[in-house]
Amino acid sequence: MTVLKKVAVLGGGSFGTVIANLIAENGYDVQLWMRDQQRADQLNYEHENKRYLPGYSLSEKVVATSDLQSVVQDAELVFVSIPSQSFRDVIKQAKPFINEGQMFVSTTKGIEAKTFSLMSEILSEELPGAQVGVLSGPNLAKEVVAKQLTATVVASESQLLRSSVQTILHSSYFRVYASSDTYGVELGGTLKNIYAIAAGLSAALGMGENTRAMLMTRSLAEMSRFAVCMGANPMTFIGLAGVGDLIVTCMSPLSRNYRVGHALGEGKTLEEAVEALGQVAEGVNTIKQVKEKASEMQVYMPLVTGLYEVVFNHAPVAEVVKMLMMNEQSTDVEFVLPRGDI
Ligand SMILES: NC(=O)C1=CN([C@@H]2O[C@H](COP(=O)(O)OP(=O)(O)OC[C@H]3O[C@@H](n4cnc5c(N)ncnc54)[C@H](OP(=O)(O)O)[C@@H]3O)[C@@H](O)[C@H]2O)C=CC1
Numbered sequence: 001m002t003v004l005k006k007v008a009v010l011g012g013g014s015f016g017t018v019i020a021n022l023i024a025e026n027g028y029d030v031q032l033w034m035r036d037q038q039r040a041d042q043l044n045y046e047h048e049n050k051r052y053l054p055g056y057s058l059s060e061k062v063v064a065t066s067d068l069q070s071v072v073q074d075a076e077l078v079f080v081s082i083p084s085q086s087f088r089d090v091i092k093q094a095k096p097f098i099n100e101g102q103m104f105v106s107t108t109k110g111i112e113a114k115t116f117s118l119m120s121e122i123l124s125e126e127l128p129g130a131q132v133g134v135l136s137g138p139n140l141a142k143e144v145v146a147k148q149l150t151a152t153v154v155a156s157e158s159q160l161l162r163s164s165v166q167t168i169l170h171s172s173y174f175r176v177y178a179s180s181d182t183y184g185v186e187l188g189g190t191l192k193n194i195y196a197i198a199a200g201l202s203a204a205l206g207m208g209e210n211t212r213a214m215l216m217t218r219s220l221a222e223m224s225r226f227a228v229c230m231g232a233n234p235m236t237f238i239g240l241a242g243v244g245d246l247i248v249t250c251m252s253p254l255s256r257n258y259r260v261g262h263a264l265g266e267g268k269t270l271e272e273a274v275e276a277l278g279q280v281a282e283g284v285n286t287i288k289q290v291k292e293k294a295s296e297m298q299v300y301m302p303l304v305t306g307l308y309e310v311v312f313n314h315a316p317v318a319e320v321v322k323m324l325m326m327n328e329q330s331t332d333v334e335f336v337l338p339r340g341d342i
């Protein structure tokens with residue numbers, strides 16, 4: 001059994017708070033880094049994250065602070081729950097206080113703009129001596145903090161990291177599976193956000209359950225095809241970090257990506273939808289990044305292309321739907337096999 005003396009979480013939003021609370025509920029002391037000391041004081045005093053998880057009581061063992069050095073220095077295991085567009089910046093701020101061999105686990109489900117880097121790649125680049133992993137699965141923050149039965153996947157090349165995360169997070173309501181397909185697990189969590197936007201949009205437009213089933217199934221085929229071309233293991237996509245996370249975010253109004261899609265379907269602009277959310281919806285940027293990468297890699301992704309047209313070029317949904325339904329390439333063959341895989 002791994003014994004950890006110091007564990008930290010960077011990012012006091014919805015999911016960072018949930019991870020810190022899981023660790024604390026298992027009896028470990030945990031430090032949660034938030035950039036705003038006033039919010040940290042409020043959390044320490046009221047044991048509640050009023051901005052992101054109002055109404056949910058947190059363990060008294062979660063201690064929040066805005067002192068980054070005191071949080072990361074000598075922490076054996078550090079979870080990072082910072083939105084993808086600020087992720088590298090926060091890691092650079094933490095870098096001077098980090099030593100070789102510390103373990104870092106990203107829970108972030110996004111891609112860095114311009115570089116197409118996933119968060120595990122940013123960690124490996126910025127912290128070359130660190131052990132790196134990711135955590136991903138169908139893990140809506142509000143359900144986890146409410147202790148609904150949940151499972152997730154920790155992926156890393158490091159066996160020590162995988163077992164440390166399993167030890168520290170596993171509980172009677174939170175089950176942690178291990179994988180060595182870091183890239184696939186991370187890509188699964190990232191790509192499904194795109195399709196959650198499409199699912200929210202179609203629900204707001206009154207489309208039926210047959211439509212939702214078609215959308216989700218074809219989304220799975222599309223995201224797997226892309227991921228396999230990028231080097232992921234196709235089996236990952238029939239697991240929790242693939243189809244599991246796709247299901248929950250395409251079905252639940254608790255998903256922020258679903259909610260952005262729903263707001264678009266109600267006629268709001270993208271800016272209004274994102275503003276009203278007040279939290280991160282990673283899928284919005286991911287659509288752009290994946291569309292670009294798919295065209296560079298020549299991966300067939302009709303749903304990404306269609307959604308991009310609706311979200312960024314204001315294409316009428318009816319026209320995009322017609323294009324998707326009448327598309328020659330998808331009429332006969334369920335699985336398009338670009339490189340002999342899916
Ligand atoms: N919520 C969920 O159900 C799940 C989320 N995830 C993933 O976790 C990641 C984080 O999401 P989540 O916690 O939900 O996001 P939220 O929008 O709830 O919170 C974002 C947090 O990041 C902080 N932050 C943003 N930019 C910076 C920065 N430059 N420096 C320091 N802190 C910063 C925010 O601080 P401030 O409040 O000061 O702005 C806030 O605490 C996302 O990639 C998401 O996909 C994964 C699984 C489940």
Ligand SMILES: O=C(CO)COP(=O)(O)O
Binds near residue numbers: 139193248255
């Ligand atoms: O990733 C999530 C659940 O697994 C959370 O999804 P949203 O970011 O869409 O809320």
